[in-house]
Amino acid sequence: MLKYIYSVITWAFIANSVSGLYFHIGETERKCFIEEIPDETTVLVHYKVELFDPRSGGYMPSSPGIGMHVEVRDPDDKVILSRVYSSEGRISFTSQTPGEHRVHLDIQVGDHAIDYANLAQKEKLSKLQLRIRQLLDQVEQITKEQNYQRYREERFRQTSESTNSRVLWWSITQTVILLVMGAWQMRHLKSFFEAKKLV
Numbered sequence: 001m002l003k004y005i006y007s008v009i010t011w012a013f014i015a016n017s018v019s020g021l022y023f024h025i026g027e028t029e030r031k032c033f034i035e036e037i038p039d040e041t042t043v044l045v046h047y048k049v050e051l052f053d054p055r056s057g058g059y060m061p062s063s064p065g066i067g068m069h070v071e072v073r074d075p076d077d078k079v080i081l082s083r084v085y086s087s088e089g090r091i092s093f094t095s096q097t098p099g100e101h102r103v104h105l106d107i108q109v110g111d112h113a114i115d116y117a118n119l120a121q122k123e124k125l126s127k128l129q130l131r132i133r134q135l136l137d138q139v140e141q142i143t144k145e146q147n148y149q150r151y152r153e154e155r156f157r158q159t160s161e162s163t164n165s166r167v168l169w170w171s172i173t174q175t176v177i178l179l180v181m182g183a184w185q186m187r188h189l190k191s192f193f194e195a196k197k198l199v
Contacts, residue, residue, distance in 0.1 A: 024052070030106040038148030039098040041141070045070075049087040049107065061087075069106050075099030098148045 025031050037043060049068055050059040072081040074097050081093045095101060120130045 025105070025107055030104055032105075033103045034100050035103065036099065037095045037101050038144040039095055041095045041144060043093055043095065043101075045091040045103075047085075047089065047091065047105075067107075069104075071104040073102045073104075075101065098151055 021033075023031060035043075047068065050061060052058075053060050067084045067086055069084045070081060070091055071079060072093055074080050074095065076097060080096070080101070081091070085091060116130060116134060119125070119133070125133065
């Protein structure tokens with residue numbers, strides 16, 4: 001049974017965009033994903049682990065005791081989430097810092113970011129109120145994305161300015177070294193020619 005390959009279907013909901021993935025992973029393998037996420041963004045992942053049956057060429061529901069370990073790290077390499085989940089379910093976390101978040105998935109054998117349907121039932125919202133809530137959340141997410149892009153642009157500008165200043169100082173240093181070497185060579189050649197009585 002340990003030789004079977006498992007498949008994992010992952011849907012990552014960031015704001016209202018959906019990315020779906022389907023891939024095979026063995027029990028000793030680890031899959032990692034990098035996702036650029038603005039700060040204060042809720043990420044919701046739906047997943048399902050199924051057992052591949054080579055005899056039928058299809059997939060079967062996985063047996064109990066098979067779970068998926070999920071680890072999420074932020075851009076500062078701090079662990080946001082590290083937990084073992086069942087073979088089917090939902091994972092959610094909220095980013096605290098903007099940047100590249102790493103999501104690591106591995107199978108362990110052995111012993112849209114907001115669910116609006118549940119929210120409508122929980123808060124007893126009408127369709128119009130629910131739609132307004134969705135639109136407000138979309139506007140908030142767009143604002144966060146714009147702020148994140150400004151943050152990235154500022155970091156890129158700082159990197160460009162730093163590189164530009166280093167290039168300037170390196171060229172000035174090279175020029176000074178060339179002038180010093182030229183002066184030393186002229187002085188050395190002058191003393192050489194005087195010693196040989198050519199001048």
